Amino acid sequence: MTIEAPETKIVDSYRVACDGSEGALGHPRVYLQIPEAEGFVECPYCDCKYIHKDAAEAQS
Structure with a gap:
């Protein structure tokens, strides 16, 4: 059984x-x-990870 990775937005x-x-x-x-x-930040209920667009651009 595998566990799905949390969603990232x-x-x-x-x-x-x-x-x-x-x-x-x-x-x-x-x-x-x-x-x-x-x-x-990560949701404490579903572990969905929300990344601000400025941080996402800096990591690219």
Whole structure:
């Protein structure tokens, strides 16, 4: 049995909302703040990783 890798999303805002993206099968909506020093944040429910576009460009 394999485990799917968490989803990664590139965003243009330092504040994001995550609800699991699965409708009724998702999780409660949470609002996450991306620290500018780190450039990313992970959802505590679904482990989705949100990367700010400036941090993504710097890593490329």
